[in-house]
Amino acid sequence: MSTTSPASAPSPTGAPGTAPADADARVRCHLVGTVQPAACGVRDYGTLLARELRRRGLQVQEEWLPDDGRSARRTWRTALDLLARARSIPAGDVVLWQYASYNYAAHGVPMPGVLFGLLCRARGVRVVTVLHELSATWERRGAGRAVQALSQRAALLLVLAGTDVPVVTTDQRVGQLRRTTGRRARMVPVFSNVPVVAAGAGEAAGEAPAFTVGVFSWSGDLVDPDLLLRAVARLPGDGNRVLLLGAPGPGTAAAERWLQAARAAGVAGCVEFSGVVELEDLSVRLQECDVLVQLDSRGASSRRGTVAAALAHGKPLVTLTGADTWGALSDSSAVVEVTADPADLARALTALRQDPELRAGLGRRARAFYEATMSLPSAAAFFESLLRRRA
Incomplete structure (x- = not known):
């Protein structure tokens, strides 16, 4: 063509x-x-x-x-x-x-x-x-x-x-x-290949009853659902949600793996799926999230369009440290890095859940880093x- x-x-x-x-x-x-x-x-x-x-x-x-x-x-x-x-x-x-x-x-x-x-x-x-x-x-x-x-x-x-x-x-x-x-x-x-589109006004930051954690690239071999779901089980308050963004969607073996891990962690019902949607709709669903988590055990890499999409949307991003961690991003204070430990991840998510200003500041730095570098x-x-x- x-x-x-x-x-x-x-x-x-x-x-x-x-x-x-x-x-x-x-x-x-x-x-x-x-x-x-x-x-x-x-x-x-x-x-x-x-x-x-x-x-x-x-x-x-x-x-x-x-x-x-x-x-x-x-x-x-x-x-x-x-x-x-x-x-x-x-x-x-x-x-x-x-x-x-x-x-x-x-x-x-x-x-x-x-x-x-x-x-x-x-x-x-x-x-x-x-x-x-x-x-x-x-x-x-x-x-x-x-x-x-x-x-x-x-x-x-x-x-x-x-x-x-x-x-x-x-x-x-x-x-x-x-x-x-x-x-x-x-x-x-x-x-990023996900255009940033205007989303609905929604509730003001910090006032929403639910705290939504979004996950891109959630079906790979190097992603451990148990790590995030055990961390979510430790979060304070009710209404904590995990939104799995993009492919492959519900009804798949990868989706069932997440649902089983949620039941094992005692947070059955918290996992939701966006499914495969158009890029504009994916942008809207992404903006529903309070925080995004990158679960690839190799770390946040400059080759990952999902990392770029999170930063382009100015969302707070929590990443795992790993062999592919991008040094410039790590040094930029535009993301929060944690080890692959549920307690460590839970501490980072709790701090972000309880402090809207912390989330807003991290999102601004994420967007600025993306515009200047990616x-x-x-x-x-x-x-x-x-x-x-x-x-």
Whole structure:
């Protein structure tokens, strides 16, 4: 599918700033990616970025090839289609390649689509690659997972060989690429794809009888429902609610896991589900929450759109400390960090429940951090500068 349309914020870490004097004002950019046919964060990211770059005067054409990676034959055909498109891009243009390792693989094993950048560069096309996912992690999950991890790591070397400028979404990945491949990468945090829409007036802060704790990304393997629900059981007052935001929704195995944990913690009935809703409705439901909690045991990462959405909405955010904790966010006083202990989490939530001013101040700092560091205009300013530079 192709779409075209006509159309300053601080630069992220490592951003080159304003475009140099010899920049080509008539940049022709091809934003290309293979993506999941259903809801796909990579496609949302690319579409929003392309729209903002067009607004800044760049000519951006989107090229999305849908593929779910479940059929080797179909993924092979998609890969060949992608390579054919590489041969049609005029020399001198720029490609903004959206790469996530599983999106270029069948059953986790890479297909020829990983050669897209090499073919572009061989024809004189400059390639800026956003590495959304580098490769599968090993995590001791058997021989199949090991094959995926090894093959995707090998494919990553081909992707980097076809890349003029690699862009990653965490500081940890900057270090990882330098250590394992010797390549220098730029880091740009992921922005929110959930628009902030006006919600109903509701009750004044601190006057609502219920205290609502919202949770994004609540179904992952690294999320422990028992941790939060045991903390909620310790909160003072009545009417404490846990609102699970977004997919997969009620009636699923993940939802049943939460309901069982709520019964075990003695807070049966406190868990609610927003279900899968449109982004505007998700924004409204998000704003119902007094506090948001990020339960990924790896910590709050700059690659998480859910973290970005919480900050963009100016909501108090409580996060776990972990290996992927983003240092800049941790140092900003824009979030509350706790250990993976119910008592520690309960203390943080109790303090926020009892002090509306504390919640309001944390929300203001969250929003300010997002605007300065993670926003779409900030990311677009970085990419605009890269794209306008001559090779």
